[in-house]
Amino acid sequence: MALLLEFLTTLKNTVVDVLPILSIILVFQLLVIRKPIPHIKQVGFGFIYVLIGLALFLLGLEKALFPLGKMMAKQLTAPEFIHAGEQILTNVHWSDYTWVYIFAAAIGFSTTIAEPSLIAVAIKAEEVSGGAINANNLRISVAIGVAIGIALGSYRIVVGHPIHYYIISGYVVVVIQTFFCPKLVAPLAYDSGGVTTSTVTVPLVAALGLGLASTIPGRSPLIDGFGLIAFASLFPIIAVMAYAQLTQAKARQAERYGEKRKRIKINKRSLQPKKQESSKNPIQDKKNR
Incomplete structure (x- = not known):
């Protein structure tokens, strides 16, 4: 029950945060561009999905990621103890x-x-x-x-x-x-x-x-x-x-x-010797040789 109340509070805050963005888009679309919003039902459902998703994400950050990161940092940086005197190493x-x-x-x-x-x-x-x-x-x-x-x-x-x-x-x-x-x-x-x-x-x-x-x-x-x-x-x-x-x-x-x-x-290719082309007369070729 407490988690549900936290989700509703987060959802309310998300709506308040996103409302200025929606207002600016609607003003420019209807008053400046002066064209209706195409596929108004799909846009409306998509906007609702965005609000719910953002609220769940913010709640997840608060309940999971922030505590997890802090816990890992504390565990990895916990001071070591000297077994003999059990004193905390400060240096x-x-x-x-x-x-x-x-x-x-x-x-x-x-x-x-x-x-x-x-x-x-x-x-x-x-x-x-x-x-x-x-x-x-x-x-x-x-x-x-x-x-x-x-x-x-x-x-x-x-x-x-x-x-x-x-x-x-x-x-x-x-x-x-x-x-x-x-x-x-x-x-x-x-x-x-x-x-x-x-x-x-x-x-x-x-x-x-x-x-x-x-x-x-x-x-x-x-x-x-x-x-x-x-x-x-x-x-x-x-x-x-x-x-x-x-x-x-x-x-x-x-x-x-x-x-x-x-x-x-x-x-x-330029250094290779060029081959003599053979003429059509075989008798002349023999004389050249």
């Missing part, structure tokens, strides 16, 4: 949290692969580019970038470095890459960094950062816990542009290799 080296980095990278990769917004962007990019951009390769590149970013962000929380050192350095790399990256991929890379921080990734990443900062001695959940999502937005941009640059370099290398082989074949 912990960054290498003692290896499993935290592995978990952060794994959860970043898996949540990004399952991110609905990234799937939609990847499919559209493949359609618009005519197959020049592969949707699966794009998703894997973004997921690798998120994995590296969250692992590095977890390392930052452990060692306590200021976040702006990492973010400024990362965007300097992005600016440099933008000048050398293919023009087809650069805008897509910037969008890929944004769509990763969405419905699936954010709850677990935020819970991981807060749980990590609240467990490590000397860290503040407010100052050190937040900011992990910024790493999940930055490093996919670097990863996608790096993948495009590597692909472009390989294509140029293959093209140069093909041209080199053609030149070698032409040189071999």
